[in-house]
Amino acid sequence: MEQKTYEALLKRQDGVISRRQVRGLGGNDRDLARLVRQRELTRLHTGVYIDHTGEPTWRQRAWAAVLLHHPSALAGAAALHAHGLTSVRAPEVITVVVAAGRSVDDPSGVSTSRLRCYDDAVQHHLSPPRLRLEHAVVMHASAARDEDTAVARLADAVQSRRTTPARLLSALELLPRLPRRALVREVLNDVASGAYSAMERRFLLGVERAHGLPVGARQVRVTHGDRVAFQDVAYPEQATVVELDGRLGHERASDRWADLEGDLDALVAGEATLRAGWRQVIAQCRLAGVLGRVPVARGWEGAVRACLPECEAVDRGGSHAPLRDFLPRSVPVRVSTIAPSRRAVHHRADWAQVCSRR
Structure with missing residues (x-):
């Protein structure tokens, strides 16, 4: 030898x-x-x-x-x-x-x-x-114990900048027998639109889409002086911004300070800020009712629709309660007093034997 x-x-x-x-x-x-x-x-x-x-x-x-x-x-x-x-x-x-x-x-x-x-x-x-990375990612996501974990696994791979939703979808095409393939495809399409966390996807599906809210632009890059930030969801026609604070990316003191700096920048620009976390996003109908009222007040001609017969998001003839009474207590609300033409709302609502034969 x-x-x-x-x-x-x-x-x-x-x-x-x-x-x-x-x-x-x-x-x-x-x-x-x-x-x-x-x-x-x-x-x-x-x-x-x-x-x-x-x-x-x-x-x-x-x-x-x-x-x-x-x-x-x-x-x-x-x-x-x-x-x-x-x-x-x-x-x-x-x-x-x-x-x-x-x-x-x-x-x-x-x-x-x-x-x-x-x-x-x-x-x-x-x-x-x-x-290959793309095959490993989609197969790993398909084996996730629940939908939120599948979202996290796909979003983490994209946010690492090692791959893209398009490349992951291409790998998925070669895996027609992948378990939970439809879910993986749906999640990848949502990740491609900018829903980079389980919370953001829950907001997209359960709050925005389910209740007919305006379609927001996601991960919008904004500049305030020498600072660059990304807005989770922006509704430019209604001068409204939605932010979703999950645990990851917002748990350190420096992250909280950065969030507060962003709120101050929003206030200077005539924006109001509302913050909520997982508790509020899970109560999706309640949150949709609040969010639907804000764009209406700022010129949106649409209407919030009920996702279920008992949906809380739709006004059923009674007078509207003040926003502070409607929201969970843990959600701070800030409403600007600037003229409507200049106002905006800044809402921070904290593999298997699966391949095709050649």
Whole structure:
């Protein structure tokens, strides 16, 4: 066995090597037995070894899983973590994918899926081999435990600037048997429109669309002096801005200060600010009733519609309560006194065997 080639392979694979590779270098089982006896190698899985006797790192366990079922590649959260998505933690169980039709036995800590378009979806040149980012993202999202988690997984990938909704949709086209495929497509279309969080998507579907509110522009870039900010939802014809404060991106003191600075800028520009969080977005009919009244007061000729017969958003003949009485107590409301032509409202309402055959 060529020693230099052997050492180079170990280095390239984070100290992990397989029996198949040793034999490919001219070694045999006696060489492997000697290396194990001399404690130069330690067995991790059947036919897979590591070059030390300590606890393997996550990358070493990932390499071991890939080599165990060669040819195979990382999938799911393991693939996304290897791709460098900081929002995805290193999973305890390493998921790998193999070509459809193969039968493998998984040891503890390894889980295997089968993929019909294996050759098209895998990047074997990466270290360790893994699914292409787009395939890994849509498959990971489809396996989410609920809709909000699916939104988060897709939005996180887009916000990382490593991919785009269009590229994710293209990958989805090659996965016609993907579980919850319709949901993933719907979420990707919403993410493409700017709904980058579970809260923003709930607002889009449950508040804006369900109640016939004006269609807002999302993630609108605005400049105040030397500061640049992004408005979650803007209704320019009604001079209205909606912001949605979820936990992520608004939990640090510096984030809160930035939000307050934005409110001051809005006030100077003649905008009123209303803030709400998850509690208000979940009470979607109540929130829609408030939001519908603001654009009407500023020139919107539409009308809020009921999403259900018992919907709270629609006035049923009684007099309107003051906004401060209608809103949950946790929502501060600020209404400007500037003339209507200059006013605006700034509302801050805090994979499987799924590929097409070629």
